[in-house]
Amino acid sequence: MDANPPVRELAMSISNTALTIEDRKLLFTNLLRADEYDRTMYKRMMSGKLLGFYHPGEGAIAPGIGAATFLNQDDVLSPHHRAHGMAHALAKGVDLKPYLAEHTGKAGGCSEGRSSFHMSFPEHKIYMFSGFIGFNFAPAVGYGYAAKLSGKGQVVMMCSGDGSYGQGRAHEAMLMAQNMKLPIIFWCENNGLAIHAEASEMHPMPDISSLADGYGMPKRIVDGQDVFACAEAAREAIDHAREGKGPMFVECKTLRLKEHDIGTPDLIGSTPRSKEDILKQAEREPVKLAMQKVLADGLFTMDEIDDLRTAARAEVEAAWDWADAQPFPEDGEAELMTHVFAPNAEDAA
Amino acid sequence: MTRQLPFIEAIREALREEMIHDDKVFLVGQDIRGAIYPHTKGLVDEFGPDRVVDTPISESGMYGMASGAALQGYRPVVDFMFGGFTYVTFSEATVTTGQQYFLHGSKSNMPLVITAGVGAGMRLANDHSMAIHGTFAHHPGIKVAMPSTPYDAKGMFKAAIRDNSPVVIPWHMALMMDKGEVPDEDYVVPLGKADIKREGADVTVVANSQQLKFALQVAEKLDGEISVEVFDPRSFVPFDMDLLLTSLAKTSRLVIVDEDWESGGFAATLSARVMEQGFDLLDAPVLRVTFPNMPIPGGVLEPRVMPNPERIEAAIRAVME
Numbered sequence: 228m229d230a231n232p233p234v235r236e237l238a239m240s241i242s243n244t245a246l247t248i249e250d251r252k253l254l255f256t257n258l259l260r261a262d263e264y265d266r267t268m269y270k271r272m273m274s275g276k277l278l279g280f281y282h283p284g285e286g287a288i289a290p291g292i293g294a295a296t297f298l299n300q301d302d303v304l305s306p307h308h309r310a311h312g313m314a315h316a317l318a319k320g321v322d323l324k325p326y327l328a329e330h331t332g333k334a335g336g337c338s339e340g341r342s343s344f345h346m347s348f349p350e351h352k353i354y355m356f357s358g359f360i361g362f363n364f365a366p367a368v369g370y371g372y373a374a375k376l377s378g379k380g381q382v383v384m385m386c387s388g389d390g391s392y393g394q395g396r397a398h399e400a401m402l403m404a405q406n407m408k409l410p411i412i413f414w415c416e417n418n419g420l421a422i423h424a425e426a427s428e429m430h431p432m433p434d435i436s437s438l439a440d441g442y443g444m445p446k447r448i449v450d451g452q453d454v455f456a457c458a459e460a461a462r463e464a465i466d467h468a469r470e471g472k473g474p475m476f477v478e479c480k481t482l483r484l485k486e487h488d489i490g491t492p493d494l495i496g497s498t499p500r501s502k503e504d505i506l507k508q509a510e511r512e513p514v515k516l517a518m519q520k521v522l523a524d525g526l527f528t529m530d531e532i533d534d535l536r537t538a539a540r541a542e543v544e545a546a547w548d549w550a551d552a553q554p555f556p557e558d559g560e561a562e563l564m565t566h567v568f569a570p571n572a573e574d575a576a
Numbered sequence: 577m578t579r580q581l582p583f584i585e586a587i588r589e590a591l592r593e594e595m596i597h598d599d600k601v602f603l604v605g606q607d608i609r610g611a612i613y614p615h616t617k618g619l620v621d622e623f624g625p626d627r628v629v630d631t632p633i634s635e636s637g638m639y640g641m642a643s644g645a646a647l648q649g650y651r652p653v654v655d656f657m658f659g660g661f662t663y664v665t666f667s668e669a670t671v672t673t674g675q676q677y678f679l680h681g682s683k684s685n686m687p688l689v690i691t692a693g694v695g696a697g698m699r700l701a702n703d704h705s706m707a708i709h710g711t712f713a714h715h716p717g718i719k720v721a722m723p724s725t726p727y728d729a730k731g732m733f734k735a736a737i738r739d740n741s742p743v744v745i746p747w748h749m750a751l752m753m754d755k756g757e758v759p760d761e762d763y764v765v766p767l768g769k770a771d772i773k774r775e776g777a778d779v780t781v782v783a784n785s786q787q788l789k790f791a792l793q794v795a796e797k798l799d800g801e802i803s804v805e806v807f808d809p810r811s812f813v814p815f816d817m818d819l820l821l822t823s824l825a826k827t828s829r830l831v832i833v834d835e836d837w838e839s840g841g842f843a844a845t846l847s848a849r850v851m852e853q854g855f856d857l858l859d860a861p862v863l864r865v866t867f868p869n870m871p872i873p874g875g876v877l878e879p880r881v882m883p884n885p886e887r888i889e890a891a892i893r894a895v896m897e
């Protein structure tokens with residue numbers, strides 16, 4: 228795989244999407260926070276201290292930060308599953324603690340300890356996270372339709388990988404969204420791989436965003452390793468959707484520096500992925516790239532970056548301490564059965 | 577001659593030998609060349625990418641493709657990785673393929689196989705833990721079977737591939753590395769033949785896959801106190817009612833264990849059939865051990881609601897009272 232995926236069409240119209248210095252500082256800070264989170268998840272999984280599985284985000288956390296940092300609180304976010312969506316979620320203001328507690332099966336977990344990796348933050352307009360790839364396309368049409376009806380100018384950030392565009396529902400959703408001019412951003416984080424399958428083999432066109440052409444949907448392609456470029460593209464698409472111009476497709480060309488999920492061999496087809504390729508790709512690790520930029524642009528000094536790192540580490544460690552101190556849920560079958568259906572008004576009487 | 581083989585390796589042998597035996601057999605799934613589970617490992621090297629086909633993440637496409645190829649004379653095996661993913665292609669997998677033979681005048685065979693890893697125990701929550709055998713058994717025109725030992729796995733996969741109707745044959749992930757005797761020579765375990773995995777006189781326990789292991793543990797534990805006959809249906813559709821009635825004539829008591837939801841599951845169907853066909857044989861009401869009707873939770877909650885040896889033992893004691 229090419230370590231420097233060709234970027235044919237960079238985010239444009241800098242005018243209303245341009246990032247201020249404060250915006251760039253915020254993006255960089257969020258990137259460090261997500262990076263610290265992802266590293267601890269990896270370590271925890273490796274030492275058997277995480278429930279279920281973990282799909283490491285290393286190399287691929289910039290698109291999530293770009294997509295979610297400048298969403299409004301009442302915009303709907305549907306995170307990509309990689310890193311189990313927390314890069315996206317923390318950029319939208321979600322607290323790490325209840326997610327870490329969930330991933331360790333604790334009572335204080337965001338899904339009451341019932342769900343292992345499923346995040347549930349409806350208070351941040353993040354819903355229905357599922358282990359079924361492609362699960363979020365059709366609901367996104369519904370979020371978008373509701374946004375259109377309510378007329379409050381909300382948008383829907385619908386994030387997923389290249390692989391998810393194999394699902395028929397992706398195409399159904401694009402069709403419906405474009406027909407109804409719904410405020411949805413189809414945000415594709417193309418890391419070139421889906422488990423062992425290369426995007427170049429599973430999709431006939433080099434860019435997943437070509438799919439948008441068939442629906443007459445505008446599209447952008449960005450360097451997914453560049454958190455600032457991702458954020459500019461997100462802003463442009465968000466503005467477009469918010470102004471009632473309908474959906475937009477944004478493809479972030481990103482990478483995967485680790486195996487698909489911890490413990491699964493890192494193969495392409497049936498042959499191991501070349502170590503040299505991965506090392507070459509690692510040169511485009513997003514934190515490294517962002518750091519070069521912020522230093523070159525004089526946004527932060529090296530000392531300030533160290534401080535930000537330390538603060539990010541402290542935030543994540545404090546979240547783990549909190550999660551670890553939570554008790555396991557006490558619910559047995561009878562109690563759990565009372566949570567299968569939502570109560571109706573008359574049930575309270 | 578026989579050898580000791582792990583369960584998953586027995587499935588691999590069945591796939592490989594049937595691919596050698598019949599060049600119309602091909603495998604289709606996601607990441608099966610690289611082998612998410614070892615049952616497809618190395619097969620692409622031997623048979624090439626036309627017969628070990630990796631698809632995009634397109635479950636409906638993958639399954640629909642298999643049905644079309646089956647009508648053109650091929651015998652595809654569709655691998656869904658996790659059982660829950662079959663729900664993505666529900667109409668193709670249940671209605672159109674299952675009803676094709678009958679509704680189109682008994683003219684065209686539909687020889688295809690659906691397989692997937694299934695089962696609770698990994699604390700991953702519903703999407704990756706739910707059962708599929710009961711759901712498919714509800715739909716006419718589909719055979720449904722699930723092996724519990726390496727011997728059964730190899731023989732039943734072979735029978736499934738040779739069958740002229742759609743066969744759903746999930747395998748339980750908790751059994752993956754279990755070892756057992758597998759013959760060297762070609763054999764099949766016919767679909768529709770149950771197996772008494774342990775003889776007993778006081779109570780019949782119907783159980784399969786992981787739950788069969790639990791039932792055998794309980795039977796061993798109760799040895800000398802209660803004599804438990806452990807009945808492995810092996811296949812749910814068709815079901816070996818004759819053997820079950822023979823067993824009940826001896827024991828007159830029945831516990832049905834099913835790692836599936838209580839409502840509308842296979843255990844419910846079987847319980848009703850026993851009422852209809854074997855009521856006079858029974859000395860006590862039939863008891864079931866199943867998942868309660870809630871999404872299977874992950875984490876520490878899963879074992880609290882999952883059928884397990886304690887629940888099986890409690891049901892056996894209750895039915896003996």
Ligand SMILES: Cc1ncc(C[n+]2csc(CCOP(=O)(O)OP(=O)(O)O)c2C)c(N)n1
Nearest residue numbers: 309358359360388389390391420421422661
């Ligand atoms: C319906 C469904 N089919 C298959 C899978 C197994 N699976 C999990 S992740 C994955 C690859 C997803 O690829 P992509 O969307 O590109 O995201 P990436 O993991 O590469 O970040 C697959 C096939 C699944 N979880 N759900």
